[in-house]
Amino acid sequence: MLELGRGEIRTCQGLSRRRLLTVGGLGVMGLTLADALRVEAASGAGSGRQKSCIFVWLDGGPSQYETFDPKPEAPVEVRGPYGAIETNVSGIRISELLPTLARQMDKFTVVRTFTHGLDRHSPLHVMTAKSDNPTAFGAVATALGERSGSFPPYVRLGSTIKGVGGGALGAAYNPVTVEDPYAGKAVIPDYERPAGVAEGRFDRRRSLLEQVDQFRRGADADASLSSQDASYRKAMGLLTSSEVRSAFDLSREAPELRARYGANKFGQSCLMARRLVEAGSRFVEIKWFGDVDSSAYDSWDVHGADLPGLSRLEHQLCPRLDMAFAALLRDLHDRGLLESTLVVALGEFGRTAKINAMGGRDHWPAAQSVFLAGAGTPAGTVIGSTDAEGAYPSSRPVPLNDFIVTFFRILGFNANVDDRLRAFIPSGELVDELVSTA
Amino acid sequence: MNWSPRRSTALAAALGCLALLTAPAPAQQAPKLLLALSSYREDLGYPRIYFYRHDGVGAGTPEGRIEPGTTRSDHRPTLSGNGRYCATTQEVVGKVSQIALWDREEKKPLELPLLSAGTLDLGPSMSADGRLLAFSTWRRPGPAGWNVMVYDRATKQVEYPEGLNSEADDRMPALSADGRWLAFSSTRPGGAGGADLYLYDRTTRMLAPLSGLNGATSEVEPSLSGDGRLIAFAAVRPEGAGQLDIYLYDRAAQKLLSLPGLNSLAPEQAPALSADGRFLAFVSERLDGTGHRDVYLYDRSTARLLPTPGLNSARDDVDPAILVLE
Numbered sequence: 001m002l003e004l005g006r007g008e009i010r011t012c013q014g015l016s017r018r019r020l021l022t023v024g025g026l027g028v029m030g031l032t033l034a035d036a037l038r039v040e041a042a043s044g045a046g047s048g049r050q051k052s053c054i055f056v057w058l059d060g061g062p063s064q065y066e067t068f069d070p071k072p073e074a075p076v077e078v079r080g081p082y083g084a085i086e087t088n089v090s091g092i093r094i095s096e097l098l099p100t101l102a103r104q105m106d107k108f109t110v111v112r113t114f115t116h117g118l119d120r121h122s123p124l125h126v127m128t129a130k131s132d133n134p135t136a137f138g139a140v141a142t143a144l145g146e147r148s149g150s151f152p153p154y155v156r157l158g159s160t161i162k163g164v165g166g167g168a169l170g171a172a173y174n175p176v177t178v179e180d181p182y183a184g185k186a187v188i189p190d191y192e193r194p195a196g197v198a199e200g201r202f203d204r205r206r207s208l209l210e211q212v213d214q215f216r217r218g219a220d221a222d223a224s225l226s227s228q229d230a231s232y233r234k235a236m237g238l239l240t241s242s243e244v245r246s247a248f249d250l251s252r253e254a255p256e257l258r259a260r261y262g263a264n265k266f267g268q269s270c271l272m273a274r275r276l277v278e279a280g281s282r283f284v285e286i287k288w289f290g291d292v293d294s295s296a297y298d299s300w301d302v303h304g305a306d307l308p309g310l311s312r313l314e315h316q317l318c319p320r321l322d323m324a325f326a327a328l329l330r331d332l333h334d335r336g337l338l339e340s341t342l343v344v345a346l347g348e349f350g351r352t353a354k355i356n357a358m359g360g361r362d363h364w365p366a367a368q369s370v371f372l373a374g375a376g377t378p379a380g381t382v383i384g385s386t387d388a389e390g391a392y393p394s395s396r397p398v399p400l401n402d403f404i405v406t407f408f409r410i411l412g413f414n415a416n417v418d419d420r421l422r423a424f425i426p427s428g429e430l431v432d433e434l435v436s437t438a
Numbered sequence: 439m440n441w442s443p444r445r446s447t448a449l450a451a452a453l454g455c456l457a458l459l460t461a462p463a464p465a466q467q468a469p470k471l472l473l474a475l476s477s478y479r480e481d482l483g484y485p486r487i488y489f490y491r492h493d494g495v496g497a498g499t500p501e502g503r504i505e506p507g508t509t510r511s512d513h514r515p516t517l518s519g520n521g522r523y524c525a526t527t528q529e530v531v532g533k534v535s536q537i538a539l540w541d542r543e544e545k546k547p548l549e550l551p552l553l554s555a556g557t558l559d560l561g562p563s564m565s566a567d568g569r570l571l572a573f574s575t576w577r578r579p580g581p582a583g584w585n586v587m588v589y590d591r592a593t594k595q596v597e598y599p600e601g602l603n604s605e606a607d608d609r610m611p612a613l614s615a616d617g618r619w620l621a622f623s624s625t626r627p628g629g630a631g632g633a634d635l636y637l638y639d640r641t642t643r644m645l646a647p648l649s650g651l652n653g654a655t656s657e658v659e660p661s662l663s664g665d666g667r668l669i670a671f672a673a674v675r676p677e678g679a680g681q682l683d684i685y686l687y688d689r690a691a692q693k694l695l696s697l698p699g700l701n702s703l704a705p706e707q708a709p710a711l712s713a714d715g716r717f718l719a720f721v722s723e724r725l726d727g728t729g730h731r732d733v734y735l736y737d738r739s740t741a742r743l744l745p746t747p748g749l750n751s752a753r754d755d756v757d758p759a760i761l762v763l764e
Binding site: 075076077080081082083085096099100255256258259260262263304305306307308311314315316319322323355357358359 | 485511513527529531532534535557558560561576578582583584605606607609625631632633655656658674680681682702703704705707708721723724725727730731754756
């Protein structure tokens, strides 16, 4: 994985292992970004445009009650201190903590009955398809899809998500990562030659890329790539091109628009995601803007043990989500990108119905609300309903596997006929309500 | 969403004249201020309480902090009238949060005997003499929802104020300087919509009317002027500048007062009104801030945000309390 913005190179799980896989006839062996480009060139990919995706990972597991499935009629110990508000779609109410988004309900849909049985914080089961073959959705979608121009196809905004990357496809499909897109800090500083910096010094920075690629090849070093390799040069050029740097440069946006997204990492990540999709990225993954070492600070894992009660939802999490998503939907819509871009947001699980002794809610995988917008998904609707206390699906449950299959269908991949997908995603039923217009 | 600025100029104009009548006149010499706030500046995992002295104009300096714990979060400070005592919410990892008291003069914690029931208490508000502490509590077993209780440091008694709490959530208490008035937010039935603000008179043990304050959306985070006449609060309203905004209500005029230049597109939260009603400290998350949420200081007499050098950090700075020093 290349990490930009912090000037350091990290490795991902399994980078040093040599893997030989055959995926739909595509041989991938410990690939680098340059490999990927070479494969692409050989296969003739690069034309056309499939649907893009902005995949938002709400780390910690968001509460359905304080987001998209409030239960204002439930007992006070269940409903919590926050009410429900009308949206701009008659008959649909969401939490009052999302007032700006409520006015954009006609642009998105909520699945209130996403359900599984995994009470674990690991994102692997939701962000990768098979636990025995953990390959990020973003890697699968970009590896098997068509590339649009010479732009990083798979980008992650936010901190590392352990184990979520190229996986079985190889390191070439790890995302290009920008840890902190906020406030102009993410202009790929370590790969851009600043004014006054000598070319030679900049070349040394380039050597970082060589180093990481060498590491990725590890003990099985394959000498087929060298600094003279054309694909390697293209990879380097891709990461340092003015077009790419421009897409990562939020200072090019109007201050008012930036303000509407929210002056925080998550809000600015959403804005950068829009810029990246607009520029040609296929899959932009946003991790709720956590710090790896301080997940308690901003996680959606609101047991009440980190800061009392649900106050973090009220003061920190929901206002940021509210502003960023409302701005993102409007922005994508206004630019004509919403029809070709799927925005999806979810976490590990939902939260318990009854508020615990800490004043928070605990893990609850039986029901989670998932946000979806764009790419032909229905808008202004709610799919599924939960029981009176929001704990279990009472109609139209959407199991994990069904969701994954449907997610890929929305992006343009049909798991029932595309053999290439079988190595990566499980079998499941389509959620027809989500794909009927996709 | 309307993409043009949604400031309600009509409302602002209508309230502007009233504000001139009730805003304090600019002082010849600005009073000195003491602020307390919670900040993640030193530890992203555990916020700590910092103090800051401001000249009421545009200069200020940090003035120490509460001695931190290693795995303890400190937040929601409240100050006594002389600035000596600072009550906070403290939470040690794995335990429920508790109300704590810090002596700024002696630089040490003070005991609050018989206050803790081992259950969740948070969000204290202190009377000016430092004797009374109102707080929200989630005591189990106990009455439904969140409730407001008052601790008397003199008698060491915890009072469950008669006629204050409901079967719904009652929380976010704010005491007046003399401890008579107690504003709080409640989701009880019969309100104007969402959570509403209520004002409890501790002398009569009855709720006082707040005509014209509550709206169809929720009102939260009340803060009282010293005499309880003015109530600052946060709300999301259609005529607002964006997301949460700060509003100011005058009980005497029974109307909202204008706060020109205070609110923005960003969420404004956690208003803290000075006892004289002149200054409002609050939290906002703006692009031109120092990083994420910052504490801002607004002077009603000039209708301007005051510079606060050294107050904020690159991380979240929240939960301000403000005191006009004698």
